Amino acid sequence: MTVKKMRVGLVGSGYMGKAHAIAYRNAIAAFAIPQGQLQCEMLADATSELAEMKALELGFNRSTGDWKCLINDPDVDVVDICAPNFLHKEIALAAIAAGKHVYSEKPLALNADDAKEMTEAAERAGVKTLVGFNYIKNPTVQFAKQLIARGDIGEVVHFRGVFNEDYLADANLPFSWRLQKRFAGTGALNDLASHLVQLATHLVAPIISLCADLKVVHQYRPIYQASNDDKASVGEVENDDQAHMMVRFANGAQGTLEASRIAWGRKNGLSFEVTGTKGSLIFDQETLSELSLYIAEGHPQTQGFKRILVGPEHPDYQAFCVSAGHGLGFNDMKAVEIRDLFQGMVNDAPLWPDFRAATQVNIILDSVVESFEKRAWVDVEQYDVRAQP
């Protein structure tokens, strides 16, 4: 390992900001990153007071109420963007302009054009980029990828992915920025299906055509007033509660992907099943440390889906625990992502998935909307994504 170090500037300290903060520390300990080589240097939030409090809480050395200060700080090497989706572009472009490497939460941008602009800016500036599609960092999912890559299930002929949660299932939950196109873009599509799209292309092949359906189920949501005004108003929901797509992959495989943010009972309901010519595998994020694998070999009497508990034989698990089946958590996946970020920085190695790969996701999401509006299949533009390093 080189003596270089990585000093992080975090923009935004809400849900994902905290997950990142935990992950930095977790990565240092799990992956034995030498003291001082990974520093939580600065945290920016909406006000300097909030930022100061959060920096103390999350263990950052300094804080600022102005993310532009963070971006221009000479002791920040990487800008970690955990701000709401609609701010990704502005912050990333500014960080790139300041010569910083950028680590952004997903989806990269509100649309493909913005994503392309960000990608091209980063590549021109020669900075490294990474986008937080964390589910592929899970050792279990890495193992799934490995099984597919080495042909254990033969040639992939089908991928089914579902990402359902119920965080907006209650129709009385209040109207918010998440439900408005200009702040959030699409709904379940951006929040949830973006992960599926990335997973599917990561595990199978590029998506070359698709047909989609979108639906706002709860069309109006209440706006609760702090004031004493008893005339309740409502806001009109602008983006999808449920999103479906049928896809075709470059290798000829078919797939179905769907997402919902109103699916009662599903809490982190990301699951997929990959079928090949020699076997199948099934993953469910709600039991994130196990993979079910069916291989069509041996006597039919003893064929079945094998429930494999992830352990030290699988990628990156041993950093966390030397015994199999002890179970990793959501935050541990993020620690693997941080390890990737750190390794890329100190070894000057490529990161994955970078802005370019994430742009392909944005292109697909745009195609979904296009297909929905046309009520027909559409071909998907192929951005020149390099293979995973």
Place this chain on the structure above:
Amino acid sequence: MTVKKMRVGLVGSGYMGKAHAIAYRNAIAAFAIPQGQLQCEMLADATSELAEMKALELGFNRSTGDWKCLINDPDVDVVDICAPNFLHKEIALAAIAAGKHVYSEKPLALNADDAKEMTEAAERAGVKTLVGFNYIKNPTVQFAKQLIARGDIGEVVHFRGVFNEDYLADANLPFSWRLQKRFAGTGALNDLASHLVQLATHLVAPIISLCADLKVVHQYRPIYQASNDDKASVGEVENDDQAHMMVRFANGAQGTLEASRIAWGRKNGLSFEVTGTKGSLIFDQETLSELSLYIAEGHPQTQGFKRILVGPEHPDYQAFCVSAGHGLGFNDMKAVEIRDLFQGMVNDAPLWPDFRAATQVNIILDSVVESFEKRAWVDVEQYDVRAQP
């Protein structure tokens, strides 16, 4: 119960024929049908020798090598069609012409036009009809229907159904009539997705529009020669190994339905998840005696999917066992169907699903092909199906 009796003539004694034979006996015992009121009267198969052997084996009084004899036999009240799909129409029309009631396996016909012709003939003749969509007879599925009907999960907003098996997953399985359009019609769509379509409309609402995708994955299959000819030939597969559809229901709900006959590891992989505004339910035919139910009420701390083992509190279970959780099997569902058939006969009551309801399924399957060819959404013709009695 009236003194009338039901004497059955079974046409075809293969896979489903045997399942029916078991079910007749099982129904007599489980539902206490008085001796002699349900008689397995005659069995027809390809040759008189085969029919005689099968009649002995399956417990039918008489046999014939000519199904036309069976149809015209005065001691046959109901013609039970377990012959291959492409024969359904001819046999059913002949039986109807002979004034017999008809109980047919699914899918009713190879296309909607045939199904309509059969429906109209039956209705003109005033005979009763029943189609073997047996999965809705499962006490667990009946319970699901009950939960939905009484609003326990609120208004249905989504249905996802999958019916995957692996009976043709091995690419070296031989070419057969099942793979040819003129004998089998479509592939996984007819065999498997037909059940899903029927289930979805039964549980949710009519399907009014859809967009579909079909794919032959293994395009050629070997033709094994009995002769010594070492030049192996191949047959070209004409129908789909995998079928997908996105649907919209009359009540506004969305759905996704998919089927595969090449999905390694799935043996009777019929599963569905129904999401409503107040809860969700999940069913998986591979664990056919349990239902998972999520109701969004009470403290969030104790919310979760409840695994309910079907028991005497649920429809039709008690006929088989007085204790909950003892588990019903595939054949027991068929016994419930036979009970329905018998009750309809002796009480002169309507049957469900009848030819008319099954015709709607055929219409939807035709729309799937149309959508696939157009690469776009299509609206689905609404046949005048009466509500389930």
Place this chain on the structure above:
Amino acid sequence: MTVKKMRVGLVGSGYMGKAHAIAYRNAIAAFAIPQGQLQCEMLADATSELAEMKALELGFNRSTGDWKCLINDPDVDVVDICAPNFLHKEIALAAIAAGKHVYSEKPLALNADDAKEMTEAAERAGVKTLVGFNYIKNPTVQFAKQLIARGDIGEVVHFRGVFNEDYLADANLPFSWRLQKRFAGTGALNDLASHLVQLATHLVAPIISLCADLKVVHQYRPIYQASNDDKASVGEVENDDQAHMMVRFANGAQGTLEASRIAWGRKNGLSFEVTGTKGSLIFDQETLSELSLYIAEGHPQTQGFKRILVGPEHPDYQAFCVSAGHGLGFNDMKAVEIRDLFQGMVNDAPLWPDFRAATQVNIILDSVVESFEKRAWVDVEQYDVRAQP
């Protein structure tokens, strides 16, 4: 198959009586027993009116209000005892004296001495005997036995069995004969643990020593009065709600067995895990058509419990269905038992488990009580049980 036939006389038509009645018909159809070779000849119940009604309902040719008439009827070949436990001995001895073969529900007797007397009487009379330990007839359990017998999991070193139900979990359920020693013998031990004991010896080896614990949890239960008397009385429960034992097998393996009739949530909660030197297997009766199998071979990366859905590759499944994973039910296991009974009769072959094997179970149950009273380990008398044919 010989031309001989088997004519059954059923004594008792409650819970198990009905299960037997269904199973006779089911067996005829599933196992292609030629018409007339297996006849449900006569049914005896408490009164002639009840017997007549039940015979009609369950499909028996004749009926009687006096089981002694049934036993002496010349057209009855086998006496099928589904009467309460405390009557097994009297009925069996009378049937044996009348030269009838006897098929009895379990446990064979209220204690080992009675069981021995019954066994010896049957052997002297040369009649065949079978006891209804039906769980070993399940194709899935037969498969487990096969795996163990052929060494797939190596040498067995451990057996854990649990049989929990909740049929008496509600403390307000009324006092009944089941709770009194003279009618029922022990409680959960006789009802439930007897199956475990039989399963363990069947799958592993004879049990040679044990240490046990028993407990009446709900000591008093209400006696509800039909009269208007508002002074509710209570009955004192005389037998165990919960039963535990630690055992040692003849092959050196250890085991734990436990049963409860007050375990809320468990409906047919019979499960076992067998550990060997090369692998393990897990079974749960609430998902009776699947077995989990772990074999310690191949790369550790792909080791895991394999969920095998029972299918035509497994013992006796194909009689019910030609496709794997379609699921058998509780009554289907009983049909296998009937098939065994019938085959033994018409082929003059030994039955399993016979009275002798069932007597060993009663000996072990007596040892449980002895150990409980002594608060110490006891050695178990070894009856001369022949190996399963």
Place this chain on the structure above:
Amino acid sequence: MTVKKMRVGLVGSGYMGKAHAIAYRNAIAAFAIPQGQLQCEMLADATSELAEMKALELGFNRSTGDWKCLINDPDVDVVDICAPNFLHKEIALAAIAAGKHVYSEKPLALNADDAKEMTEAAERAGVKTLVGFNYIKNPTVQFAKQLIARGDIGEVVHFRGVFNEDYLADANLPFSWRLQKRFAGTGALNDLASHLVQLATHLVAPIISLCADLKVVHQYRPIYQASNDDKASVGEVENDDQAHMMVRFANGAQGTLEASRIAWGRKNGLSFEVTGTKGSLIFDQETLSELSLYIAEGHPQTQGFKRILVGPEHPDYQAFCVSAGHGLGFNDMKAVEIRDLFQGMVNDAPLWPDFRAATQVNIILDSVVESFEKRAWVDVEQYDVRAQP
């Protein structure tokens, strides 16, 4: 929070040492421990070189090859003992003598006498103690405790606990110190069943009597030689591969506890089922973020085990993630333990479980051996354990 801080000295940096190191960082981030208040001050290992390397890797400020230096270091407030079992006593007594607080891995000691000596020394010295029974720190298990404490499942009548792993299932694994009494004490009993004993008493009530069985299954294990000597030698295994016990609790409940280190397929197979008079709950550590809960209320038709995914409504989860069902890992449980340790230190509050509570566990383990040797039930000495704070 006070301004006091906690500076840790870690003795031993193997398996558990690394888990602790990760947990310290994880706890700081998750529970927002202000920077500098929890310091990883010093690490001791067998040699100064090893200690130095490990300190760098695990993020400790200083290191030493002599644990006695660590104990006497003025900047160490808490001594964290992750050394092998047989060293716990010596290190703890020395630390106590130096006035340090002690955080020890389990089991506290090799026998109850040693544990008592350690407890009494600590209490005399007025230092705080904590023992690493981490499974009770899992938010899911805390929730189970909460449900029991508030009576949701009524009065507890039964506890069944199993802790099976397969880390020594391969009979060819080499002989080691773990298999010798003087270094490890008992085998599966100490390693695994100790957790069950602690969990059972924690969740139900004190254990007042028990009867146990122990067995060495693989009696000899190979000693592999570095030298070229081809005469392989073997070591004789001195402690149990499998351990069973039946127990009675102070509240009258019964229980069974068992552990195995040779149970093929079980990786972290700690599971328990608690049955009460109103319901039951089931936990399985291999799916550590869910609890199954059955409450006997409402209509029987909708009763079933509810699978509850742990979330922010449950104890301590929200520190890790604000969304339910995202899953915690093994290391997260340990972070909760560290949080407890830290809070106890800076708030001068009692810790749980302390040496006194852990001594009761050692007493029970000694009783297990006594019972095994006597082949009979034994009463368990009741140490004066205070209630959990």
